[in-house]
Amino acid sequence: MTSLAALAQERRIIVCCGPGGVGKTSLAAATAVEGARRGRRACVVTIDPARRLADALGLGELTNTPGRIGGDWPGELWALMLDTGSTFDALVRRYAPNPEQAEAILGNRLYRNIAGALSGTQEYMATEKLYELHEEGRFDLIVVDTPPTRNALDFLDAPRRLARFLDNRVFRLVVMPTRAYLKAVSVATQAFLRTVSKVVGSEVISDAVAFFQAFEGMEEGFRDRAREVDGLLHSSSAAFVLVTTARRDAVEEGLFFAGRLRDYGFEVEALVANRLHPRFGAGSGSGSGSGSAGADRERARALAGTPLGPLFANLADFRQVAEREEAHFAALAEQVAPAPVVRVPFLAGDVHDLEGLAELNRSLFPPAD
Amino acid sequence: MDPAGFCRQARVLIVAGKGGVGKTTVSAAVARMAAMAGLTCLIVEVEGKSGLAAAFGSSETLTYEEVELSPGVKARTLTPDDALVEYLEDRGMRRLSRRLLSSGAVDVVATAAPGIKDILVLGKVKQLERAAAADLVVLDAPAAGHAVTFLTSAAGLLDAVRVGPIRAQATEVLELLGDPQRCQVLLVTLPEETPVNEVVETAYKLEDRVGVRLAPVVVNGLYPAVAGLDVDPRDAAVRSEVHLRPGEAEALEEAACFRRGRVALQGEQVDRLAQSLALAQLHLPFLFTTEVGAEEVDVLAAALGEAVRGLPG
Numbered sequence: 079m080t081s082l083a084a085l086a087q088e089r090r091i092i093v094c095c096g097p098g099g100v101g102k103t104s105l106a107a108a109t110a111v112e113g114a115r116r117g118r119r120a121c122v123v124t125i126d127p128a129r130r131l132a133d134a135l136g137l138g139e140l141t142n143t144p145g146r147i148g149g150d151w152p153g154e155l156w157a158l159m160l161d162t163g164s165t166f167d168a169l170v171r172r173y174a175p176n177p178e179q180a181e182a183i184l185g186n187r188l189y190r191n192i193a194g195a196l197s198g199t200q201e202y203m204a205t206e207k208l209y210e211l212h213e214e215g216r217f218d219l220i221v222v223d224t225p226p227t228r229n230a231l232d233f234l235d236a237p238r239r240l241a242r243f244l245d246n247r248v249f250r251l252v253v254m255p256t257r258a259y260l261k262a263v264s265v266a267t268q269a270f271l272r273t274v275s276k277v278v279g280s281e282v283i284s285d286a287v288a289f290f291q292a293f294e295g296m297e298e299g300f301r302d303r304a305r306e307v308d309g310l311l312h313s314s315s316a317a318f319v320l321v322t323t324a325r326r327d328a329v330e331e332g333l334f335f336a337g338r339l340r341d342y343g344f345e346v347e348a349l350v351a352n353r354l355h356p357r358f359g360a361g362s363g364s365g366s367g368s369g370s371a372g373a374d375r376e377r378a379r380a381l382a383g384t385p386l387g388p389l390f391a392n393l394a395d396f397r398q399v400a401e402r403e404e405a406h407f408a409a410l411a412e413q414v415a416p417a418p419v420v421r422v423p424f425l426a427g428d429v430h431d432l433e434g435l436a437e438l439n440r441s442l443f444p445p446a447d
Numbered sequence: 448m449d450p451a452g453f454c455r456q457a458r459v460l461i462v463a464g465k466g467g468v469g470k471t472t473v474s475a476a477v478a479r480m481a482a483m484a485g486l487t488c489l490i491v492e493v494e495g496k497s498g499l500a501a502a503f504g505s506s507e508t509l510t511y512e513e514v515e516l517s518p519g520v521k522a523r524t525l526t527p528d529d530a531l532v533e534y535l536e537d538r539g540m541r542r543l544s545r546r547l548l549s550s551g552a553v554d555v556v557a558t559a560a561p562g563i564k565d566i567l568v569l570g571k572v573k574q575l576e577r578a579a580a581a582d583l584v585v586l587d588a589p590a591a592g593h594a595v596t597f598l599t600s601a602a603g604l605l606d607a608v609r610v611g612p613i614r615a616q617a618t619e620v621l622e623l624l625g626d627p628q629r630c631q632v633l634l635v636t637l638p639e640e641t642p643v644n645e646v647v648e649t650a651y652k653l654e655d656r657v658g659v660r661l662a663p664v665v666v667n668g669l670y671p672a673v674a675g676l677d678v679d680p681r682d683a684a685v686r687s688e689v690h691l692r693p694g695e696a697e698a699l700e701e702a703a704c705f706r707r708g709r710v711a712l713q714g715e716q717v718d719r720l721a722q723s724l725a726l727a728q729l730h731l732p733f734l735f736t737t738e739v740g741a742e743e744v745d746v747l748a749a750a751l752g753e754a755v756r757g758l759p760g
Contacts, residue, residue, distance in 0.1 A: 099467020187607075188559040196558045239554075248552040273543055274556060277535070279608040282559040289559075326738035327498045328467070356705060359698025369698070384687035386699075388675035393702040395735040402737040427712065428640040 082319070082348045082420050083443050086112040086219065089317045091212065091310070095224045095339075096321035097331040101352045103131060104429040105321055105422070106223035107157070108438040113219035114153035115439070121156040121217045123207055125200060125225040131430050132159060144211075149432060156217065158207070163193040165203040173299035182292040188285045189292075196243060200225050202236035202304075209307045212315075237304035244297045249290040317347040320414065324351055324403030329410050336413050346414040350442070351407055352422045355400045358393060371398035448760040450752045451484035454583045457631045458576050459623065460662065461586045463594035464635035465645055469667040469731075472739050472747065473635045474587040475502040476731070479748035480755070481583045482519030489513065489581035490522040493568055493589055504741035517741065521581065527564030528553075530571045538612070560607045562600025569601065570616040573623045576630075595652045598624060598632070598659060627660035635665045636720070638713035647723045663727035663758065665751075666717060670710050670733045676703040729754040 085092055086109055094106040106122050113120030121144050122135075135147060135157040142164050144156040167184055174180035183189050193199055201224065208222050248267055275283045310316060318339060322332035336346050359369065374394035381387045411419045422441045429438050454460075460477065464470040471492075478488040492499050492509055500507045503516035513523045528548060535544035547553040557563050575584050588594050601620040608614045623630050632653060636646035646664060653659050680699040684691045691699075721728065731750050734743050 097466065099465055188555075191558050191561045194561060196554065242551055243554055243558070246551050246555050248550045249555055270543075270546060270552075273540070274547065274552065277538075277540070277543075277611060278556055278560055278563065278613050279611045282556060282608060286555050286559045323467070324737055325467075327471075329737075330498070356701070358702040358705070359694050369695075381687060381689065384689070385675060385678050385683035386680065386687045386689055388673050389678070389680055389683060389699040389703055392673055392676055392706050393699050396702050396705065399735045399737060406737055424709075430640070 081418050082109070082350070083112065083446075085317045085319070085347060086443070087116050087118075090219060090315035091208065091317070092219070092221045093208075093224065093311070093316065093318050094221065094321055095318060096335065097328045100321050100323045100328055101429075102321050103223045104435070104438055105350060105352060105442065106221045107131070107135065107429075108435055108442050109319070110155055110157070110219065110221045111149070111151070111435055111439045112443050113221070114149065114151040114155040117152040118218040119154040119156070119216065120219040120221065121158060121211060122221045122223065123158050123160060123204065123211070124223045125160045125204055131428075133430070142207075144216075147432070153218075158211075160200070160204055160207055162200045162203045165207050166193055166199070169206060169300070169303070170296075173296045173303075175295065179292060179296075183289070186285065186289045186292055188289040196240070198236035198239045202240050205236070205307045205311065206303070209303075209310055212310060237308060241297070241301050241304060244293065244300060246290070249286055250294075312343055318344050319348045319350060320346045320410075320417075321350045321352055322410065323353045324407050326406050329406040332410050333413055336410065346417050349411060349414050349417050349419045350422060351403075351419060354403055354421050354423050355396055356423050357400050358396060369397065371395075371401050448755055448758040449484070450480050450755050451486060452760070453755045453758070454481040454484060454486050454488075456662070457627060457629050457660070458579070458582070459572060459584045459586065459630040461588050461598070461630065461632045461659075462635060463588040463598075463632055463649070464665075465642060468635050468637050468642055470635050471499050471587055472502060472744070473633070473665050473667060473731070473751075474585050475499060475739070475744045476747035476751050477633070478520045478522075478583070478585055479517065479744050480751050482517065483748060483752065485519075486582035487519050488521070488583045488585060489575065490516075490520065490585045490587060491572060491575070492522060492524045492587045493526060498739065499587065502739045502741075502744050525568055525571055527557075527568055530567035531564065533571065534567050534616075560604060560613070562596070562604045563608075563613060565597050565600035566604055566613065566617050566620055569597075569620045569623070573619055576623065595649055595656070598653060598657045602656065624657055624659045631660045631662040633662040633665060634726075635667055637668050638666050638716040638720075640716060643716050643720045643723075647720070650724055650726065661726055663729050664720070664724065665729045665731060666720065667731045668733040669713055669717070669730050670706060672710050673706065676707055727758055729758075 092109055094102045094109070096102055103124050106124060110120040110122035142158065142161040144158040147155045147157055149155055170183050171180045174183065193203070204222055204225065208220055211217060211220050248270065271283050320332055320336060322328045339346060371394050374390050374397055378387055378390035378394055381390055420442060422438070425434070425437060425441070427434070429435055462470055462474045462477065474490055478490050481488040490499060499522055500509050500516060503520065505516055507514060509522055509524045511524055511529050513521045516522050531547065531553065532544045535541065547556070572584065572586055589597050601617045601624065604617040605614065605621070608617070634646050634650060636642045650661055650664070653661065680691065680696040684696070717728065729751060731747055731754070734746065736743060
């Protein structure tokens with residue numbers, strides 16, 4: 079059986095995905111810490127981490143170059159906060175046939191909007207950066223934290239979506255009406271665009287046409303690159319880790335996500351249940367440790383008015399929430415079986431320094447018995 | 448302040464917050480509170496994938512058509528594509544809307560003029576407001592860090608689009624957002640460090656860049672404080688003349704200690720929020736379940752009503 083520890087030991091790439099607000103960034107960083115603890119050169123690629131965690135990781139600003147984080151481990155820990163814009167710029171420079179064409183694209187207003195406005199671009203650039211770092215060969219382990227998007231699936235759809243965008247027939251027909259039979263199409267298309275201009279304003283359309291003119295001939299390079307990135311993610315070097323909390327909505331999103339990952343040909347290789355409520359008394363070694371919320375509630379009722387009443391009511395509250403969490407979670411664990419499930423309890427506070435990261439690392443990778 | 452008065456301050460209430468803070472649950476609770484106060488409420492959901500119907504115990508999937516989720520509470524979706532189609536159809540351009548969507552040209556246009564989709568959604572909300580579609584229109588805003596972008600889209604678009612009907616639409620949306628009698632934003636957060644930092648940041652950005660009126664901030668998921676958790680279970684057992692089973696004292700003690708610790712931590716965050724943000728707070732309790740259904744929404748709506756009554760009128 080593979081464990082999360084085995085993934086951190088053996089794989090080259092770990093992609094942490096899951097719904098927003100479940101703690102992916104901290105868990106991705108704690109996974110990279112594990113790589114460093116195991117003597118590997120590990121790098122965590124993050125997108126928009128919370129400010130204090132970013133500070134702790136030495137990520138004061140977007141640099142797009144990994145920075146090293148010192149620590150008491152035999153390996154190395156590096157961190158990088160993705161700058162979507164400059165990653166895309168680098169790709170344009172790489173595929174432009176000459177510097178003039180690259181500059182024409184980089185200066186186009188529609189292009190300047192792509193990084194911020196075209197849904198999925200951030201995700202696409204995250205995978206692009208991942209590929210680039212992988213190719214450089216500086217790191218043994220790269221852990222990627224997927225961005226908190228409206229739709230977690232953007233991550234998987236991103237390359238296709240961008241390719242579709244760049245292949246847009248309407249605009250490409252306008253910019254290359256070279257052959258006679260295309261001319262008629264182009265006339266109709268131009269009429270269509272004129273109508274669109276009336277609604278959204280002509281600058282918008284002229285920006286777009288200029289962009290496609292400048293981009294002409296480069297889609298092939300982008301498409302090939304997207305295929306290579308896709309190939310890397312599908313290779314045995316890469317592993318997907320699904321992270322979720324046990325709230326019902328997060329679990330449902332997790333279930334949906336696991337299904338879609340499978341549609342795309344990816345397997346979830348580990349499931350992390352984050353921020354679980356503790357199971358009180360489970361470690362006491364006696365039969366009562368597995369007491370049920372219902373029984374505790376009964377006793378709280380029977381003991382109401384005595385000093386024990388509130389204590390039992392409180393225990394019942396937490397056992398109830400732990401039971402429900404477990405029940406929701408079971409469905410997800412079953413769907414991703416035989417992937418191992420790692421349970422991470424609530425920590426006392428947010429992770430915003432290396433000590434917090436070390437604590438999270440210990441929860442995520444408990445020492446073997 | 449009484450809940451009906453609270454709900455009548457502005458017809459549009461935009462509920463915004465990061466993913467995982469319970470934004471949809473709060474939208475549902477606000478709607479229920481309005482209904483309990485005798486008002487009608489329409490919830491508008493913009494992502495086409497939320498647990499809103501489930502929060503009212505319904506297994507339906509919300510669509511573009513309004514449905515009644517509970518007495519006085521209706522809900523519908525309003526995705527950007529829906530809004531675009533309707534916008535163009537209203538102007539006799541049905542074929543154009545089809546072609547924009549089917550050719551993917553809409554993505555190009557939306558990238559060339561970022562925010563255009565948000566404007567169409569907000570423009571439709573404005574139309575619902577103008578038509579007085581309900582006493583209160585609750586907009587369950589997009590999650591993640593998108594709330595600021597979503598609400599600043601109108602101002603941004605005025606820079607990109609200099610003429611035409613879309614510009615007119617953006618201007619009207621800005622008027623709506625800037626008028627506290629018509630529209631307010633209800634921010635939702637959790638009593639935890641990162642969510643508190645983020646809501647403070649969002650609040651300042653919204654006030655500076657959009658000039659929208661902020662309603663009190665909702666702090667969701669506070670563990671209700673329970674008296675009597677600071678006693679030793681063994682002593683309590685002796686005093687209650689009860690015999691505890693093996694291991695029980697430890698479980699009771701750990702659970703009490705956990706609760707006290709969480710309550711103290713949350714209290715610190717609530718104080719920090721109060722110091723950083725001069726907005727009244729509405730506190731909602733943590734529910735010891737992992738799912739939100741009709742019963743839980745009623746509990747939260749009642750708690751919200753109580754909190755609103757505590758606001759100065």
